[in-house]
Amino acid sequence: xxxxRAGVAEVLSERVVRVVAPNPGMMTGPGTNTYLVGKDEVAVxxxxxxxxxxxDAVAEAGAGRIRWIAVTHTHSDHAPGAVVLRRRxxxxxxxxxxxxxxxxxxxELVTDGQRVGGPGLHLRALHTPGHASNHLCFxxxxxxxxxxxxxxxxxxxxxxxxxDGDMSAYLASLERVRGLDLAAIAPGHGAVINDPEAKxxxxxxxxxxxxxxxxxxxxxxxxxxxxxxxxQVYADVRPQLHPVARFSLWAHLRKLAAEGRVTAGDVxxxxxxxxPA
Ligand SMILES: [Zn+2]
Numbered sequence: 001x002x003x004x005r006a007g008v009a010e011v012l013s014e015r016v017v018r019v020v021a022p023n024p025g026m027m028t029g030p031g032t033n034t035y036l037v038g039k040d041e042v043a044v045x046x047x048x049x050x051x052x053x054x055x056d057a058v059a060e061a062g063a064g065r066i067r068w069i070a071v072t073h074t075h076s077d078h079a080p081g082a083v084v085l086r087r088r089x090x091x092x093x094x095x096x097x098x099x100x101x102x103x104x105x106x107x108e109l110v111t112d113g114q115r116v117g118g119p120g121l122h123l124r125a126l127h128t129p130g131h132a133s134n135h136l137c138f139x140x141x142x143x144x145x146x147x148x149x150x151x152x153x154x155x156x157x158x159x160x161x162x163x164d165g166d167m168s169a170y171l172a173s174l175e176r177v178r179g180l181d182l183a184a185i186a187p188g189h190g191a192v193i194n195d196p197e198a199k200x201x202x203x204x205x206x207x208x209x210x211x212x213x214x215x216x217x218x219x220x221x222x223x224x225x226x227x228x229x230x231x232q233v234y235a236d237v238r239p240q241l242h243p244v245a246r247f248s249l250w251a252h253l254r255k256l257a258a259e260g261r262v263t264a265g266d267v268x269x270x271x272x273x274x275x276p277a
Contacts, residue, residue, distance in 0.1 A: 004030035004191060007053060009061040012192060013143060015039060015121075019057050021048035023077055026241070029156035029189040032077045035147055036061050037140055038121040043068040045138055045147045046188060047081030055085050068116055069095045070123070072149025072188060073132040074102035098127065098134040110136065123147075128177065130170025131158055137177060144183040146196070151177070152203065154190025159244055160251040163268065167251040168258060171207060174200055214252045215276075218262060223275045226250050246270070 006022040021032040032048040036058065042065040048054055058081075059066070069086055071079045074097065083104060086095045096116055097106040110116060112127035122141040129135055131150045138147040150158055151173060160167050178200040185193040193199045210233065217232045218224055226246050234245045253274050256262040264272045 004033075006031050007057045009036075009057060012186070013145070015140065015142060016145065016186065017061050018186070019054065019061055021054045021077075021081075022051060023049050027156060027159065027244070028077050029153065031189070033186065033188055033190075034058050034081075035186060036066070037123065037138075037147070038065070038067075038117065040120055041065055041067045041118050043070050043116055043121060043123055043138075044085065045070050046072055046078045046149060047085045049077055050080040050084050055081055055088065058085065059088065066093055067118065069093060070110075070116055070125075070136075070138060071095070071097040071104060071106070072137065072147065072151075073098070073135040074104045075132060075150065076102070078149065078188065079104045096125075098125075098136050101134060126177065128173035129166060130173045131160060131165055133164050133166065133169075135173075139180065139182075144181065146177060146180065146182050146185045147188075148177070148185050149188040152185055152193070152199065153187045154185075154193050154199075156189050157241070157244075157248075158203075159248055161247040162251050162254055165247070165251055167207070167248075167255040170251075171204065171255075174204055174207075178204075210248075211252050211256070214249065214256065215261065218253075218274055219276050223273050225273055226253070226270055229274075 004020050006020045010018050017036040019034045024031045034048050035045040037043045069082050071082050094107045096108045096110050110125045114125050116123040124139040126137045128137045128151045182196040185196045213233045217229050226249050230242050230246050254267050257267045263277050264274045266272045
């Protein structure tokens with residue numbers, strides 16, 4: 001198993017090369033994974049941040065074969081490099097994404113089920129809202145390999161941050177990719193996942209356990225804000241992560257409110273008071 005070292009092009013299969021961006025961190029693990037996919041014609045998935053050295057390494061690995069730049073979502077650790085790489089490579093390269101947002105203006109908007117690629121490369125886009133409303137996964141049909149962006153990561157936490165992030169949509173998107181009969185998952189952060197169904201089941205059971213903890217904590221408190229609940233519900237998580245966990249907790253509460261299980265003065269207000277329904 002190749003290590004996750006920034007700037008080094010690592011061959012993962014006959015069609016897939018990975019270059020890790022030099023942006024390690026609490027939310028990005030070892031850094032953002034940029035993938036080059038294809039043989040004669042190549043798609044770059046998630047060029048990552050606008051980092052000249054990283055984009056040099058990606059362009060070099062592409063060796064004149066890059067025809068598409070695809071972005072899983074428009075967050076700052078995945079998309080800004082796409083604009084710069086697209087400008088560098090010229091007009092024969094097409095920048096594809098779900099939507100124009102956050103400074104990204106795609107050449108082509110792709111919707112659910114649409115294919116990116118040519119005769120020797122079949123990448124199917126799957127709209128997987130949850131982490132971001134414009135999130136796409138890309139399925140390499142030749143290898144049943146799913147490029148999951150931040151929908152599924154390996155080793156770092158997926159934060160669901162409302163209102164663009166949506167817990168109900170996220171869980172539905174997890175169920176959807178679980179049904180794809182995948183061979184492996186190439187995540188936006190961390191190493192390749194070779195047991196996709198086990199990983200997705202782990203993700204689902206983790207979220208449902210957290211939801212039960214939210215319901216129990218709120219029942220015990222009678223009424224509470226997100227800030228009051230976070231230490232109890234995320235007692236297993238390092239306190240340094242609690243400021244970020246507040247957003248996922250809010251996303252859980254909004255899902256429960258949509259299901260009529262909790263109430264709040266204003267579900268769109270992070271500081272609102274929540275009560276059991
Ligand atoms: Zn990310």
